[in-house]
Amino acid sequence: MKPRILDIRKGVLEKNDVLAGDLRNRFKDAGVFVANLVSSPGTGKTAFLERTLSLLLEKGYQAAALVGDLATENDAVRLARSGANVRQIVTGGNCHLEADMITNHLQNWEVDLDKLDFLFIENVGNLVCPSHYDLGEDVRVVLLSVTEGEDKPLKYPPMFNSADVAIITKVDLAEAVEFDRDTAIANIHNVRPGMTVFETSAKTDMGMDVWLRYLVTQQQESTTATPPS
């Protein structure tokens, strides 16, 4: 029975990849830089994203977010406090976002992609399943909090391996939880050699400036790199 499931899952993934390719073209044409945020539940994705959105808006950029959860609209409500446009995707039982959910939720949204500089997608809190699903993003960002333990990258290699950058969150708590920074970064690089790692606190703003500079540079490069259509 198992091979049949794998075959069908493969079909679903292939279909997802086609839709993700369409999304990627659409984002490129609109000149919007898209980041897909993945982590386990409780890493602080929402607090980190709320702060990121606020800081980008303060600097005059246009930013919006789609946020996935199994249930509740809590995260959209929290993120909207930043002033950005935010839309919740309630996945029902689904433990990850898929490209067609993004396509569907871009329809009938008050946000015009052409006017956006940044679109963030906050994935469902899950360190396993979202690694398989491309959403057409420019960068996949994996978050890891200092309270989670330094060996997460070794225990969830597909997620860390499929990500482009890693964010260590809640560094204001590092001392209280005896976080071993060097080991954590060594473990990240063990799974994904050379991956850029940002160390941040959404509470104290530590490291948020470096992260923002990275985003702005990436957005400028991706926009100027677009061939005229």
Place this chain on the structure above:
Amino acid sequence: MKPRILDIRKGVLEKNDVLAGDLRNRFKDAGVFVANLVSSPGTGKTAFLERTLSLLLEKGYQAAALVGDLATENDAVRLARSGANVRQIVTGGNCHLEADMITNHLQNWEVDLDKLDFLFIENVGNLVCPSHYDLGEDVRVVLLSVTEGEDKPLKYPPMFNSADVAIITKVDLAEAVEFDRDTAIANIHNVRPGMTVFETSAKTDMGMDVWLRYLVTQQQESTTATPPS
């Protein structure tokens, strides 16, 4: 395509339930009380379980553990420090344990179920998928750390709804992270009215005595309630 996947998943679940039923009978016959621990990555399942095993062994009980991870044997090494017999189940890409993995790993293990009082199964860190898979356990224990946010039960209702008891971990950090205990417990009870909640710290041992008393009582009740075979 989706209905076909659902049909096949249902088939897999039905097969799992049959195997889980066999395991449950086997555990009952052996007089061993079995707990299945589920949570997101980083909640502190391993630290909590290591301390639980140590305390049970100190009191003269026989306890062992099976521990599931996508990759690495780290958790088995950590848990073995308690002095208990521990066996790692590396699931490869699988984001949860299934009954057949338990059956397979009980074979050729130096542990004799008949001599055990307690068997713990530490599931893969994932707040979604393990909720669907019965492992033949007596109790399913969901863990939630004070660093994760009080709304996890609302955002992951199937996991909290399918659990028998909840453990709040890392309560020594509650003040540092401004944990709102009343809201967290209200959210747990919103999803699963009346569920027993233990508040613990594996670091300071806070609440571990209450949790241990619960385990011992449950084990005695389940053993004496077994009809003679």
